[in-house]
Amino acid sequence: MxxxxxxxxxxxxxxxxxxxxxxxxxxxxxxxxxxxxxxxxxxxxxxxxxxxxxxxxxxxxxxxxxxxxxxxxxxxxxxxxxxxxxxxxxxxxxxxxxxxxxxxxxxxxxxxxxxxxxxxxxxxxxxxxxxxxLPPEQRALIALMVDNASIKARQDEHAQALAGQAEVQAQQGATLTQVEQRVDELADTMVVRTRPAGSESITHMRPRAAKMFGLPERIVEYLVRQSPLQIKPACMVKNDHEDAEGGSYAVYWVKDVNAVLRRFTAECQMVTPSFATHPYVEGRFKLTPARDRP
Known part of the structure; x- marks a missing residue:
């Protein structure tokens, strides 16, 4: 709120x-x-x-x-x-x-x-x-979100300066405050001890995205950390692993992840039977055609 x-x-x-x-x-x-x-x-x-x-x-x-x-x-x-x-x-x-x-x-x-x-x-x-x-873990998460927002803002300004790139300009003009709108919510969010039902970490997200859509890990990382479609964290979870030294990690609602993955893949353009492009992503990447997905 x-x-x-x-x-x-x-x-x-x-x-x-x-x-x-x-x-x-x-x-x-x-x-x-x-x-x-x-x-x-x-x-x-x-x-x-x-x-x-x-x-x-x-x-x-x-x-x-x-x-x-x-x-x-x-x-x-x-x-x-x-x-x-x-x-x-x-x-x-x-x-x-x-x-x-x-x-x-x-x-x-x-x-x-x-x-x-x-x-x-x-x-x-x-x-x-x-x-x-705020606790150190939440400050670190917000700092990452602000960095990503700054990157998107620079991309937006650069896109506006490019003549003849109206469609790319419109896509990259998607605002940086998808993340900012959650800052107030994060200020009241505590680090939880166990991962909430219906959420997943990026470690689980990568193989699931590969199985569902054939997407490589770099695309999943991009959608989580840099894309204007950026997946919003649900909360931070305390990492109880003995090597974690009291750290925590972000988890994301599976339904939000699925919505972003579906939107992203729907916007992709297949250029070969197994490779695609997207206006937000540089170069080609693997993508399972819609007809072959589970």
């Missing part, structure tokens, strides 16, 4: 015209209370040359956004005061809002994306101040 109540979060938004036209609110998406905006308000601000009712489903399909992960849908009769059918409205995460802003490739889109980044930075700052009080 965010460290701020909704009214406090709104007060911390940058003072600008876009803050008035596209205010950041807290809303439930996928069962979590997170920062969000109205897709209709963002559409109006971006001056998109297409009706909202057509633009939104098109963008969802084009860039692979997920219901209850990137957005929620609801009906609102307020946009039809004449008594017509209720309009279909979308509440979207700031990750999705930044990507939608970026792919418009205009001044409004750039301004909107920078605005969302600044809102996230301001909301995150107090949580960072509290990191010193």
């Amino acid at each position: 965010s460290a701020y109540e909704p009214h406090t979060l709104l007060a911390r938004q940058p003072a600008s015209d876009i803050a008035r036209l596209v205010p950041v609110r807290t809303a439930m998406i996928g069962g979590k209370l997170i920062q969000s905006v109205s897709a209709r308000e963002l559409h109006a601000y971006l001056n998109v040359g297409k009706l909202f009712a057509a633009w939104m489903p098109e963008r969802i399909a084009q860039y692979g956004f997920f219901l209850q992960q990137d957005y929620e849908v609801f009906s609102d009769s307020g946009n039809n005061p004449a008594g017509g059918r209720p309009s279909k409205e979308y509440t979207i995460t700031l990750d999705m809002a930044k990507e939608l802003s970026m792919v418009e490739r205009n001044a409004k889109g750039k301004e909107a994306r920078q605005y969302f980044i600044e809102c996230e930075r301001r909301a995150l700052a107090p949580a960072v101040d509290q990191l010193a009080s």
Whole structure:
């Protein structure tokens, strides 16, 4: 949960015209209370040359956004005061809002994306101040997450500078705060003694990904540590092995791992019967064709 109540979060938004036209609110998406905006308000601000009712489903399909992960849908009769059918409205995460802003490739889109980044930075700052009080294992995990976020931010800025790479730019513009949104949660998470049911470590993840999809270990490592689709840790588990010297390791929910693996492999392009490419990954890698998977 965010460290701020909704009214406090709104007060911390940058003072600008876009803050008035596209205010950041807290809303439930996928069962979590997170920062969000109205897709209709963002559409109006971006001056998109297409009706909202057509633009939104098109963008969802084009860039692979997920219901209850990137957005929620609801009906609102307020946009039809004449008594017509209720309009279909979308509440979207700031990750999705930044990507939608970026792919418009205009001044409004750039301004909107920078605005969302600044809102996230301001909301995150107090949580960072509290990191010193966390156990060493959690500080180490958060440091790794922040490093990965910085890498993705640099990739994003580089992609924006490349002419003729609009699709890659849109993919790599997926925001770095998929990880940042969990910082507040991690601040309250204790290192547990045993691995929770339904979770797995990367040691178990590697052979399972190889069996299901034929993916090599380097791709699994990439999905865990660097990819914009980065798998979020469930918690830290105390390592009781005698050589561990009191250390701990991260575990991940199997359902989250499966969702990322399915999304990643669906975005891959087979270039030979047993090798594929992906916009996020340099070079070819092994992948079992869909028809041959268990």
